[in-house]
Structures are given as C-alpha cells and as structure tokens.
Amino acid sequence: MSLYTLPIRPTYPIITCRVSPATAPTVASPPPPPSLLPPATSATAVPSLTCALQCPHFESCSGCTHEFNLHRPVIVDEASNFFKGLGVSDFTFDSCRLWGWRCRAKLAVRGSSENPLIGLYQEGTHNVVDIPQCKAHHPNINAAVELLRKGVRELNIEPYDEDQGTGDLRYVQMAVTTHNTALPAVERYRNGRVQVALVWNSRNEKSSNSDKLNALANFLWRNGGSRSKLHLIHSVWANFQTSTNNIIFGNRWRHLLGERDFWEHVGGIDISLDPSSFGQANTRAFDNLLRKLHKYVPFGASVADLYAGAGVIGLSLAATKKCRSVKCIEINKESKPSFEKTVDRLPKSIEGSISWHNADTSIDPLSWLVGSDVIVIDPPRKGLDTTLIDALRTISSHKVKPSLKSSSSNIKEEKRPWVLRERERVKEASVQVGRETISEDPQSLPETLIYISCGWESFKEDCKSLLNSKSWQLEKAHGFNLFPGTQSIEVLAVFKRSLKKKKTGKKKKKQG
Numbered sequence: 052m053s054l055y056t057l058p059i060r061p062t063y064p065i066i067t068c069r070v071s072p073a074t075a076p077t078v079a080s081p082p083p084p085p086s087l088l089p090p091a092t093s094a095t096a097v098p099s100l101t102c103a104l105q106c107p108h109f110e111s112c113s114g115c116t117h118e119f120n121l122h123r124p125v126i127v128d129e130a131s132n133f134f135k136g137l138g139v140s141d142f143t144f145d146s147c148r149l150w151g152w153r154c155r156a157k158l159a160v161r162g163s164s165e166n167p168l169i170g171l172y173q174e175g176t177h178n179v180v181d182i183p184q185c186k187a188h189h190p191n192i193n194a195a196v197e198l199l200r201k202g203v204r205e206l207n208i209e210p211y212d213e214d215q216g217t218g219d220l221r222y223v224q225m226a227v228t229t230h231n232t233a234l235p236a237v238e239r240y241r242n243g244r245v246q247v248a249l250v251w252n253s254r255n256e257k258s259s260n261s262d263k264l265n266a267l268a269n270f271l272w273r274n275g276g277s278r279s280k281l282h283l284i285h286s287v288w289a290n291f292q293t294s295t296n297n298i299i300f301g302n303r304w305r306h307l308l309g310e311r312d313f314w315e316h317v318g319g320i321d322i323s324l325d326p327s328s329f330g331q332a333n334t335r336a337f338d339n340l341l342r343k344l345h346k347y348v349p350f351g352a353s354v355a356d357l358y359a360g361a362g363v364i365g366l367s368l369a370a371t372k373k374c375r376s377v378k379c380i381e382i383n384k385e386s387k388p389s390f391e392k393t394v395d396r397l398p399k400s401i402e403g404s405i406s407w408h409n410a411d412t413s414i415d416p417l418s419w420l421v422g423s424d425v426i427v428i429d430p431p432r433k434g435l436d437t438t439l440i441d442a443l444r445t446i447s448s449h450k451v452k453p454s455l456k457s458s459s460s461n462i463k464e465e466k467r468p469w470v471l472r473e474r475e476r477v478k479e480a481s482v483q484v485g486r487e488t489i490s491e492d493p494q495s496l497p498e499t500l501i502y503i504s505c506g507w508e509s510f511k512e513d514c515k516s517l518l519n520s521k522s523w524q525l526e527k528a529h530g531f532n533l534f535p536g537t538q539s540i541e542v543l544a545v546f547k548r549s550l551k552k553k554k555t556g557k558k559k560k561k562q563g
Contacts, residue, residue: 102149104536106186113174114187115536121149126507126538127530133511134528137518144540145343146532147336153187154227154243155332157299158196160203160210160220167203167210169196169223177213187536192225194283195245195275199223202270208263211252219260220267221292222250222299224326228285229334230314240335244285246313247271248304248326251289256305264289265307272308286310288326300327312392317341318367323392327385329360333533340503340531340543341367347501347527347545348372348425355423355497356380357412357439358430361389364503365427369405370397376404380419384409416442425499434509444520446496447549500546505533510542517546524549 104118117124127144134142161179162168170182183200185193202208203220211218227243234242251264268287275284286309292301304327313324315334318341324330331337341364348354350372356365359379369377379390390407397405412419413436420426420442428435435443500523504510517523527545534540 121535144530224248248288268307328389352424361386379407429503432506447522502544504542
C-alpha cells in the first residue's frame with residue numbers, strides 16, 4: 052500500500068481581538084474579497100470585512116450560526132445590558148483566534164464505505180453533513196479527517212447505519228494537543244498533533260469486526276504517526292458502543308497506538324486529558340479565561356471546585372495561587388486518572404492539600420461549600436442543580452459552628468441514610484494529595500463565588516436567583532469568545548457573599 056500523502060494544509064488568517072463595546076479588532080490579515088460579502092446599503096450596514104466566516108459548509112452545517120462579526124456575536128450586547136442592569140457597568144468581552152480555533156471535535160460517521168460522510172448533523176435532522184473544509188476546526192483536525200476518510204475507503208470500513216444498527220464506525224473524536232516543548236512556542240499551535248478516538252460499533256475488542264478496527268488504526272498510524280513524513284497523529288484510541296440511543300461514547304475504552312498520555316498547557320500548568328475526560332474545545336481562549344479567574348482568588352485561599360472534571364481549574368489555582376487547600380468535586384469517575392497524572396506534574400513546591408472526589412454535587416451540596424473561602428462552579432449548559440442553588444441561596448442563614456472538627460461534617464448532624472451512604476462512597480473514591488489539612492475554621496462560609504457558564508439562558512436564571520436571595524452580590528462579569536461563529540459565549544461572573552450588618556446604636560431609655 053502506498054503512503055497516503057495529504058494535500059498541503061491550508062493556512063487560515065489569524066487575528067487577535069480584544070474588544071470593548073466601541074472598538075473593532077486588531078487586524079493581522081488582509082480583508083476577504085468583496086465578492087464574498089452580501090450587498091450593503093450603507094457603510095454602517097457592512098459586516099466586518101476581517102471577521103467573516105467564509106465557510107463553504109455554512110448553509111448546511113449546524114455547527115455555526117452566523118457568518119459575520121465573529122469577533123463580537125450579537126449576544127454580547129445583550130449580556131452587556133444584562134449586567135449593566137445589575138450594577139456591573141464594566142463588563143468586558145475577550146476574543147482571540149476566530150478561525151481554526153476548535154481543538155476538540157466529535158463527528159458522526161455515516162454514508163457508505165465508498166462515500167463516507169464525516170461531520171455534523173444537519174439542523175433538526177440526523178442527516179450528516181460532510182465538513183472537510185470546516186473553518187472552525189484546527190487545520191490538523193481537517194487533515195486527520197481526510198486521512199480517516201482515505202482509510203475507510205481503502206479498508207472497506209462500513210459507516211454506522213442508525214436505522215439498521217449495523218456498520219462499524221459510528222463516531223470519531225479528534226483532539227489536538229499543541230503541547231510540544233521541542234518546538235518554539237510560536238510554532239506549537241500550528242504543528243499540533245491529533246488524538247483520534249474511533250467509536251466502534253461492538254461490545255469490545257474481541258468482537259467479530261475487531262480485525263477491521265485494528266486495520267484502520269494501523270492505517271492511521273502508518274500514514275500519520277511518528278514514523279511517517281507527516282507525524283500528524285498523536286495516538287489512536289477505541290471506544291466501544293452498541294447502544295441505540297444518542298449517547299456517543301460507551302463505557303469501554305482501549306488505547307491502540309501512539310502515545311498514551313495527552314498533554315496540554317493551560318492556566319500555568321501541564322494538564323493530562325484522557326479521551327473520556329471533558330476538555331475545552333478552544334484551548335487558547337480557555338487559557339485566557341483561567342488567567343482572568345486567577346485574579347479573583349487570594350493567595351493561600353481554600354477553594355472548592357465543583358463540576359471539576361479532571362480538576363484543571365482547581366489545580367491551576369493550587370499551583371498559581373498557593374492555595375491552602377483545593378477540593379475538586381466531579382461526578383464522572385473517568386476523570387480520576389487525568390487528575391492523578393496532572394498532579395504528578397505540579398510543582399513540588401506546592402504544600403497545600405489537594406483532593407479529588409467522585410461525587411454528585413446535587414446530593415448534600417452544603418458539605419462541599421462549608422470550610423472554603425472560594426467556590427468555583429463550572430456547570431454544564433443546563434446550569435446549576437436545584438439543590439446546589441438552594442444551598443447557595445440560603446447559605447447566609449446557616450449558623451457557623453467553629454468547634455466542629457471535620458471539614459466534611461455538616462452544620463447539622465446528618466441522619467438521612469442515602470446521604471450517609473453517598474458520603475461513604477465518595478470517601479472511598481476520593482484522591483488525597485499531600486497532607487490532609489484542616490482550615491482554622493472548617494465550618495466557615497465562603498466569601499467568593501466564581502460562576503463559569505457556557506449556557507447564557509441558564510446562567511441568567513441562576514444569577515437572578517442568587518441575587519434575589521440577598522445572600523450574594525454580583526461584583527464583576529467577563530465574557531469570552533470560546534465559540535466563534537455561534538451565538539454562545541462563556542461567562543465568568545464573580546459574586547461576593549452579602550454580610551449581615553450588625554445593628555448599632557443605643558436603645559432609647561424609657562421615659563418615666
């Protein structure tokens with residue numbers, strides 16, 4: 052079999068935008084041809100010439116929702132007005148890379164072995180749109196997709212048929228690592244390598260179609276691995292899934308070829324991410340968000356990181372802010388290995404207590420809030436669990452009892468059996484790094500709440516609920532363009548706990 056040679060990787064214009072409501076982005080590339088832009092009736096109606104998507108798949112693909120002004124989606128004005136109405140007039144919005152920003156993509160594989168379709172569903176359907184020239188993808192994801200397409204054709208791999216439940220390859224996850232210290236910093240992003248996770252339609256690696264899986268993995272590695280001219284592929288993994296529902300991944304993972312550990316550098320630390328762990332798609336923008344977040348956490352603070360995943364936020368704070376203690380709480384047990392690998396690379400100078408807990412924050416949420424100075428929450432798009440937001444709303448009404456010694460004990464003695472069982476399970480599944488420390492006041496209440504949100508509508512509801520409780524005050528708000536080409540933004544909001552003012556003044560004497 053001859054070596055498959057990829058076409059020359061296209062170079063996409065890169066600009067860095069740091070915008071305020073009245074400013075335009077700094078341009079580092081020439082504007083696109085005028086013919087690509089829609090006609091305009093006036094100068095003020097002309098879309099941003101330097102921030103147009105120009106993607107051939109825009110009309111059919113469900114990934115992006117608007118073509119122009121990628122640096123400043125319309126929702127930014129709504130967000131600015133929302134926060135202004137809450138007393139925060141200095142809302143900022145940061146935008147960086149507008150094309151080639153997506154370093155993590157989950158793509159459906161459908162069609163036939165002769166004509167595989169690798170892309171996203173068309174809006175409102177399960178018809179897959181092929182997106183070989185996606186402008187949001189890191190260019191090396193597009194290159195890896197083309198290599199995969201070539202392998203599917205040559206090896207007669209059958210894409211999944213949803214109606215029949217047949218076929219071999221259901222989905223593929225592509226993740227780019229730009230962490231290569233052998234290269235100068237300016238070249239690392241462009242030369243990122245791709246971790247390929249093949250979602251295979253079988254129960255395990257011993258199924259009848261396992262020979263095809265191994266053949267496809269070998270094809271990818273032979274033509275794109277470390278010994279190829281390209282060295283495009285970082286590693287190849289397999290995930291086994293036979294469910295007929297819409298869940299992409301099954302529970303069984305296998306490393307097939309290439310490097311086992313996948314590293315990235317964000318928030319001042321090296322982080323490990325297994326393919327089963329959640330990772331941000333826009334690595335550079337997320338790094339900007341973390342550096343902003345660091346400014347709101349005092350040195351030596353005690354931090355609880357809820358919805359923590361592999362603990363990226365909490366561990367970055369442990370390293371950069373020398374936290375006294377960091378607790379990472381995450382419901383997905385698959386994130387534990389990534390947390391442990393990341394901890395191994397932390398600076399040896401860290402003396403605080405670091406722990407990871409496989410727990411559901413909706414069960415007994417108050418036990419995770421007490422004893423910490425700062426709470427960081429980064430929930431999924433749906434927002435906070437009802438029990439957690441109720442605990443945050445009523446937190447100021449709880450009486451503090453410093454005499455209690457255990458940081459995991461509640462303010463009120465817990466007797467509910469399901470809560471006690473969950474505490475015992477969490478204790479067994481926890482990871483403790485360094486000496487287990489107890490703060491001076493283990494039942495103290497947090498003073499700062501940092502809310503990171505990717506769901507604007509759910510955030511607005513949660514924000515109003517927190518403020519209406521009078522337990523919290525909104526102090527700062529920032530937006531980040533993590534998803535250029537969409538109407539989604541990432542929000543970083545900083546709340547301070549409202550402290551009850553002590554009544555002063557002398558009682559009036561009763562007149563005789």
